[in-house]
Amino acid sequence: MLSAVSPGLGARPSSVGVPGALPRLLPGGPASLKGHLARYGPLPRPGPGRENQTALIAEIDRAGLTGRGGAGFPTGRKLAAVAAGRAPVVIGNGTEGEPASAKDKVLMARSPHLVLDGAVLAAQMVGASRAVIVAHRDVRDILGQTAAERRRARLDRVGVTVRAAANRFVGGEASAVVRWVEHGVPAPTATPPRLSDRGLGGRPTLVQNVETLAHLALIARYGAPWFRSVGTPAEPGSMLVTVLGAVREPCVLEIAIGTPVGQVLDLAGGPAAPLQALLLGGYFGAWVDAAQAAGRPFSAAGLADLGAGTGAGLIAALPAGACGLAETARVIRYLAAQSAGQCGPCRFGLPAVASELERIAERRTADPDLLRRWLGQIDGRGGCAHPSGAVRLVRSALRVFGAELSQHAAGSCSGTARVLPVPPPGPR
């Protein structure tokens, strides 16, 4: 089941969309520097001046690359904002605190050099002299060895260090990553200031997901038209997805953005049971009806009217034998415990929402009014997106599993299968 999505095991290439064009990020073969350079060619070396930086950023802009960590912000705009500041720093975010997601770990294990290429190039684009990769502890050593290999080869003019990420869901939030690197505290900070104005050590800071950096390294090599040759015109390129739950071969795949959801499930071996719903995006994502979503393109535009998006590339298949309300309750209980506890509505509201969902899932109430009231009181009221993300998930559960509320009241829900991975509560 989930073990099949662990780094280096579950990844396999796909060739959806343009034949022969994918996978771009997940090659077979050794991840040595020699193998890496043989496959992708040498790292472009932008000249020092501001014009060279600007030209490279413009190329990223033309490529239409967006952040692959879940928020989908245009990478070119972020680069330009940070490049405008003095003495900036680059952080590659490989925290991947989401327990169901494996795509960043697989990428870092399989293509560590591509991630470091991206970090070095991003640093050169914004005029930074150092980059820090914050990597999930499972792959921290791989990246550390990769960085050492590059130092021995005197490959980079930018100093790259690797740090182990905080083992916490909210620790992956951009400002929390900065605070973790600086103070060892994995909790978000208030906005303003924006990180692009004042982040690590008070410097303008670029925080990019590691997959985003890997794409950036390839756009710098092959150009924007190459990048745009797969995907959709509005959402170009490829993306990594983690497919898990009731599929025959849970795995990490690289797909062209816009590949039909049903086709992605087939690439993961197809459904292992009749499916009722899919969780798309991640634990801050949304449930959708499985039949309704199957023909939809996996893209923001293709999923918007279902209330879902691509998020961090998660697709979790819920079989008919599981209870979506109970699954959601387990995830929300986990997210409540993972809150940094800094903001009242999140600290007190999420446990309350979790309890109310548990009451519904355990058939102790069929009235979602109190739940809806609290969702309204939590949404948008925190220093980061943690509470809003959890609210989004619960609202989608009420939408998709709403019909089951009455079944729960009648005591006819028999769903017992557990699908979504939720780590046991541990010390904070």
Added chain:
Amino acid sequence: MSARLRVDFIACKGRGLCAEALPELITLDDWGFPIVSGQPVPSRLLPDARETVCACPLLALRLEYHSQLSQ
């Protein structure tokens, strides 16, 4: 120039002074934390809003002016 109230929820500890001082614009949620509307503060309430911002013992309440929001 229009101004909106904004809460820094990391700083806010739910003391509730703001809701007592400015009930026209601030209510409390079920856990005692302020709910502010995202609408511009009516000009007749601006002096009260400024005073309430200054009264917050944790400096968690802010008035944000339109030019700041559109950055």
